[in-house]
Amino acid sequence: MGSKNGGFSVRGVRAWLEAPAASVAERGGKLNVLRGAVARVTTPLLPDDYLHLANPLWSARELRGRIVEVRKETADSATLVIQPGWGFDFTYQPGQYIGIGLLVDGRWHWRSYSLTCPPDWSVPGHGGKRLISIAVKAMPEGFLSSHLVSGVPVGTIVRLAAPQGGFVLTYPPPEKVLFLTAGSGITPVLSMLRAMDRREVFTDVAHLHSARTADDVMFGAELRALHDRHPGFRTRLHLTAEHGKFALADLDTEFPDWRERHTWACGPAGMLDEIEKHWRDAGRSDRLHVERFEIERSAVGEGGTVTFGKTGRTAEVDGATSLLEAGESVGVQMPFGCRMGICQTCVLTVSSGHVRDLRNGDERREGDKVQTCISVAAGDCTLDV
Amino acid sequence: MAITDIKAYAHLTAADIETLGQELDSIRRSVELSRGERDAKYIRRAIAAQRGLEVAGRAALFGSRNRWAWLAGTALLSVAKIIENMELGHNVSHGQWDWMNDPEIHSTSWEWDMTGPSSQWRRAHNYSHHTYTNVLGKDEDLGFGILRMTRDEPWRPIHLVQPLANLLLAATFEWGIALHDWSIEKELSGTPPRQLMSQPNREFGRKISRQVAKDYLLYPALTGPAFKQTLKANAMANLVRNLWAYAVIFCGHFPDGAEKFTVEQLENETPGEWYLRQMLGSANFQAGPAMAFMSGNLCYQIEHHLFPDLPSNRYPEIAVRVRELADKYDLPYTTGSLGKQYLLAFRTIHKLAIPDRFLKATADNAPETSSERKFAGITLPSLGGVTLPGAESTHWLRVDPETGKRRGLRSALHEAKVVLQEKARQEKEMLREAKAALKEKAEHERQLLHGAKLALQGRARQEQAALREKALWDKPFRFLRRAR
Numbered sequence: 095m096g097s098k099n100g101g102f103s104v105r106g107v108r109a110w111l112e113a114p115a116a117s118v119a120e121r122g123g124k125l126n127v128l129r130g131a132v133a134r135v136t137t138p139l140l141p142d143d144y145l146h147l148a149n150p151l152w153s154a155r156e157l158r159g160r161i162v163e164v165r166k167e168t169a170d171s172a173t174l175v176i177q178p179g180w181g182f183d184f185t186y187q188p189g190q191y192i193g194i195g196l197l198v199d200g201r202w203h204w205r206s207y208s209l210t211c212p213p214d215w216s217v218p219g220h221g222g223k224r225l226i227s228i229a230v231k232a233m234p235e236g237f238l239s240s241h242l243v244s245g246v247p248v249g250t251i252v253r254l255a256a257p258q259g260g261f262v263l264t265y266p267p268p269e270k271v272l273f274l275t276a277g278s279g280i281t282p283v284l285s286m287l288r289a290m291d292r293r294e295v296f297t298d299v300a301h302l303h304s305a306r307t308a309d310d311v312m313f314g315a316e317l318r319a320l321h322d323r324h325p326g327f328r329t330r331l332h333l334t335a336e337h338g339k340f341a342l343a344d345l346d347t348e349f350p351d352w353r354e355r356h357t358w359a360c361g362p363a364g365m366l367d368e369i370e371k372h373w374r375d376a377g378r379s380d381r382l383h384v385e386r387f388e389i390e391r392s393a394v395g396e397g398g399t400v401t402f403g404k405t406g407r408t409a410e411v412d413g414a415t416s417l418l419e420a421g422e423s424v425g426v427q428m429p430f431g432c433r434m435g436i437c438q439t440c441v442l443t444v445s446s447g448h449v450r451d452l453r454n455g456d457e458r459r460e461g462d463k464v465q466t467c468i469s470v471a472a473g474d475c476t477l478d479v
Numbered sequence: 480m481a482i483t484d485i486k487a488y489a490h491l492t493a494a495d496i497e498t499l500g501q502e503l504d505s506i507r508r509s510v511e512l513s514r515g516e517r518d519a520k521y522i523r524r525a526i527a528a529q530r531g532l533e534v535a536g537r538a539a540l541f542g543s544r545n546r547w548a549w550l551a552g553t554a555l556l557s558v559a560k561i562i563e564n565m566e567l568g569h570n571v572s573h574g575q576w577d578w579m580n581d582p583e584i585h586s587t588s589w590e591w592d593m594t595g596p597s598s599q600w601r602r603a604h605n606y607s608h609h610t611y612t613n614v615l616g617k618d619e620d621l622g623f624g625i626l627r628m629t630r631d632e633p634w635r636p637i638h639l640v641q642p643l644a645n646l647l648l649a650a651t652f653e654w655g656i657a658l659h660d661w662s663i664e665k666e667l668s669g670t671p672p673r674q675l676m677s678q679p680n681r682e683f684g685r686k687i688s689r690q691v692a693k694d695y696l697l698y699p700a701l702t703g704p705a706f707k708q709t710l711k712a713n714a715m716a717n718l719v720r721n722l723w724a725y726a727v728i729f730c731g732h733f734p735d736g737a738e739k740f741t742v743e744q745l746e747n748e749t750p751g752e753w754y755l756r757q758m759l760g761s762a763n764f765q766a767g768p769a770m771a772f773m774s775g776n777l778c779y780q781i782e783h784h785l786f787p788d789l790p791s792n793r794y795p796e797i798a799v800r801v802r803e804l805a806d807k808y809d810l811p812y813t814t815g816s817l818g819k820q821y822l823l824a825f826r827t828i829h830k831l832a833i834p835d836r837f838l839k840a841t842a843d844n845a846p847e848t849s850s851e852r853k854f855a856g857i858t859l860p861s862l863g864g865v866t867l868p869g870a871e872s873t874h875w876l877r878v879d880p881e882t883g884k885r886r887g888l889r890s891a892l893h894e895a896k897v898v899l900q901e902k903a904r905q906e907k908e909m910l911r912e913a914k915a916a917l918k919e920k921a922e923h924e925r926q927l928l929h930g931a932k933l934a935l936q937g938r939a940r941q942e943q944a945a946l947r948e949k950a951l952w953d954k955p956f957r958f959l960r961r962a963r
Contacts, residue, residue, distance in 0.1 A: 138592055143530065144534065147526075147527050155582070431605065432605075434753070436788060438601065438605055453504075454508055463580070465574075
């Protein structure tokens with residue numbers, strides 16, 4: 095516990111005391127010293143192992159939150175208001191997304207959703223506590239999104255991952271802004287709009303949102319209210335059921351100055367591909383920010399490219415080659431044991447994409463820990479090794 | 480020799496074993512498909528209960544200068560440590576609850592309240608032991624490196640202290656396991672033994688120092704004046720847990736009927752044969768729900784070895800289906816009361832402490848382990864006069880033409896027992912007859928001897944009389960001669 099020069103130092107003692115809790119909470123300040131000190135006594139358990147039995151939000155091993163409100167937005171979308179537990183970092187930037195884990199039938203399911211609230215947000219009625227919100231649109235085959243929109247009760251405890259992502263609005267915002275959104279692609283942009291509203295820094299903001307019908311427009315009333323309050327904000331709806339897909343060639347008539355604007359675009363992959371090409375052709379790629387949110391879908395096909403995140407190596411595999419064999423074939427140091435799915439030595443985390451458990455055909459996805467010896471790639475995927 | 484050919488030993492064809500494997504796979508699938516909220520609730524409640532017991536025990540020990548508080552605290556802590564060790568630590572580290580995707584109840588993150596680090600235990604236990612169950616030279620759990628548990632291991636003079644080593648292992652079981660796993664970890668990871676600051680060494684040192692400091696320093700210190708009593712209580716709780724864990728573990732693979740295998744069996748082992756090896760190499764003990772819970776459901780050791788990563792609360796229902804399969808394929812299903820199973824293991828420990836020449840059975844035919852050669856040279860009734868072994872002969876055993884029931888290893892073992900018993904009885908009878916004949920002969924000879932003796936005695940008497948007479952006659956003349 096001494097410092098490097100052999101003597102004792104306050105910092106050395108503090109580091110020693112904090113050590114057991116260091117991996118638990120990144121932030122915590124003085125609390126970490128206390129946590130660490132208690133952990134020295136309760137080893138191998140941590141104070142959290144007891145605390146979260148009393149209140150699930152007191153776990154700092156992992157971020158947790160409680161759903162305090164579920165508000166319907168459209169027929170197939172809803173806003174979830176969540177009160178995060180200990181250790182949540184509220185200094186996120188508008189436009190970032192969070193990971194959220196939800197317990198369904200005894201199993202935690204993990205997804206990412208854009209935050210729709212401005213930073214440091216709170217609303218009356220929740221004891222002045224800081225809250226966060228996300229908006230979820232139910233996808234036809236989306237198991238979890240459907241559950242979130244139509245079945246999750248208030249009071250449910252969820253797991254959270256810290257906000258992240260580079261799709262953020264700079265502050266102060268640029269003089270001229272263009273938002274291009276479609277469907278639930280509006281969610282990160284709404285967070286930006288609400289933040290501008292709160293900070294009273296609305297510049298010249300133009301917004302084009304595509305939705306199938308008027309009923310499918312999320313946050314329509316709020317967009318109108320924002321327009322009423324801030325004359326600098328123009329929002330235009332494009333209903334695809336009536337007019338078809340918005341043609342980028344029409345930008346010149348709709349927003350003649352689009353080349354001068356800093357643009358943030360979020361929506362389906364096809365739309366973003368077109369936008370990227372259009373901006374590239376105009377030589378304006380440096381002013382474009384896009385967010386490719388993953389559409390909740392199930393695994394595609396069999397086999398694919400397996401990327402080994404930490405080593406950066408990749409392997410092309412079929413649907414019968416285990417992830418373990420795939421890694422070994424390209425020289426990645428894979429942990430292994432029995433090679434038959436019983437010993438859990440080879441367990442790794444899927445950081446993106448889908449894999450399939452060969453024994454029962456179950457699909458595993460981003461955030462899941464899988465046994466690489468009995469799992470195969472189901473489309474392109476990345477392993478955290 | 481232990482079992483080298485599981486097909487011949489099990490009296491099943493390769494196709495039979497494959498079907499058996501498929502049936503076990505379908506049990507696995509149906510349990511996997513039905514895992515859900517009910518199971519998740521079970522483990523969360525078990526964890527909450529264990530934490531509650533531990534906190535209550537620790538709290539009671541604050542008053543441990545009072546004898547009753549000491550007893551209550553020690554008892555609560557012992558039970559908490561047992562549950563933590565058996566139902567939580569063991570099973571979570573097996574990945575039984577990984578399907579929940581909960582980072583707090585996951586095999587990769589769980590650390591248990593024992594001296595050895597969970598990660599080293601996982602490597603030694605989940606990999607070495609569960610993959611190579613009861614294979615001589617591959618499964619280090621076979622006697623934990625210090626006990627001789629099969630005659631396939633040559634006897635050495637050190638084995639004479641086996642009864643003592645057994646007691647020591649039981650009392651310090653967590654330390655035995657910790658050292659055992661530590662050495663296996665170093666061996667499997669190829670860590671040079673002399674490298675002092677190696678990763679396994681540091682991990683091991685950190686864990687044991689924390690455990691020791693917690694139980695024998697920090698918690699006693701927290702109770703201030705009751706330091707000594709709390710320390711004693713903690714030591715006692717660890718001892719109780721050690722003895723219980725030891726007893727449960729020893730009932731898993733060491734009672735008679737839990738077979739051992741040789742590396743030959745491992746070569747080209749099919750998935751079906753792997754399942755079969757787990758079935759034949761493990762032993763259950765009978766337990767009610769409470770004892771099952773306290774043993775971490777390891778009273779269902781056979782089911783645990785077939786499906787080490789299925790949730791422990793499902794083992795009772797799996798056991799029903801595994802028993803049905805054992806009946807269907809006429810395979811043995813080794814079980815008995817906890818006492819009986821432990822005594823069988825205990826007997827083996829003591830028997831094998833002494834050299835083989837003092838033991839009756841052979842390595843092929845010993846009660847604690849047998850091999851396919853056990854059936855050599857004996858004619859089983861169900862074979863209709865065909866003598867085992869022989870690949871063709873197994874067909875005779877497959878289905879009984881009269882009852883339509885499959886005849887396999889269980890019947891063969893039973894019949895072999897009967898045949899061997901009959902053989903032993905006949906030998907005993909022969910021995911008895913031979914003994915009687917010998918006795919008769921001896922009696923006869925004794926009589927002859929007696930007659931001869933009588934005759935000799937008669938003759939001696941006659942000769943004596945003759946001598947006496949002769950002396951009488953001689954006397955006067957001797958006198959005359961002297962006078963002259």
